[in-house]
Amino acid sequence: MARELFTARLDRKVCISESTQCFHFEFVLEELESFSFSPGQFISAVAEDADGKQQTRAYSLASAANVNRFDLCVNRVQGGFFSNHLADLPDEPLEVGGKIHIHGPHGHFVLHQPISDSILIATGTGVAPMRGFTQWLFPENGPDRSEGKQIWLVYGTRYESEIYYHEEFEALAERAPNFHYLPTLSRAPESWGGLRGYVQDHVARIVQERAALLGQPLPLPAPDPAIPAAELNFDIRAYICGLNNMVASVRDRLTEFGWHRKQIVFERYD
C-alpha cells in the first residue's frame, strides 16, 4: 500500500554546531490541522537525487507533538545525499520556505507506560528523540508527566561545541529537580569542568549508585520465568539512541548488571 506523503515547509533553520555542521529544523505541515505522534518516533523524508532516483532517510522527531509542527536535528554526513540536501547542499540548500516530502510517524522508540525512572542515553544527533521525550515529560506550558520519576540524560559528544540543545537541557535541569542532565565529553580540554569519558561508564555509575541507595543486589536477579515478558514491570528503564557501537556498549554494560532486555529500549542510526 502506498504511504501517504505530506509536504513539510521549513519554517526555521539554525546551525547549532559549526564543527559538526549540525542543524536544527522546524517544519510545518500546512495540509494537516495536527500531526500526532509519540515522542521518540521518526519520520521518513523522501527526495529525488541527481539521477532522479527516489531516496528515503529516517529522521527522529526532535520535538514532542505540537499542533502541525515538528522539529528535526540533522548533521551533515560527508558525501551523504540527504543530510546535505537538508543541511548544507552548496547548489541547492534547503532554506526557510523550502519544502520536503515526508511520511510517518514511524517506529517503536517511545516511552513505556507507566513512566519509570529512566536513563536517556545519547550521542550526537541521537539526542533528537531525547529532546522529544523531555518536552513531553516536562512541558513548559502544561502539567508535568514525569510522575516524579528520576530522569537522567547522559549525553556524550567529543567536544563542548558539539553538545546540541545544551542551554535547553540546562534550563530544564534548573526547572525540574527530578531531571538530571549529564553531558560528557570524550575529548574534553583541561578547562572543561563537567563529566569526561564515555556514556556507558556514567550509566554504570548511575545504576550502581541507585542500586546501593535502594539496597538492590547487582547483578539483579533474573525475573520470575513464570511471568510472561509482556507482563514484566520494571522500576527503571534505559532508552538509548545513536550509532550502533555506542548502543551495543551500553546494552552490554546493562546486561552485565542483570537488566532484562525489555528494560533496554534502543534506536540505532546505522
Ligand SMILES: Cc1cc2nc3c(=O)[nH]c(=O)nc-3n(C[C@H](O)[C@H](O)[C@H](O)COP(=O)(O)OP(=O)(O)OC[C@H]3O[C@@H](n4cnc5c(N)ncnc54)[C@H](O)[C@@H]3O)c2cc1C
Ligand atoms: C530510525 C533512524 C533515525 C534517524 N534519525 C536521525 C536524526 O535524527 N538525525 C540525523 O542526523 N540522522 C538520523 N538518522 C540517520 C539518517 O537516516 C541518515 O542515515 C543520515 O542522515 C545520512 O544520510 P545521507 O543520505 O546524508 O547519507 P548516505 O548517502 O546514506 O550515506 C553516505 C555515507 O555516509 C555513511 N553514513 C550514513 N549514515 C551515517 C551516519 N548517521 N553517521 C555517519 N556516517 C553515515 C554511509 O555509510 C555512506 O558511506 C537516523 C537513522 C535511523 C535509522
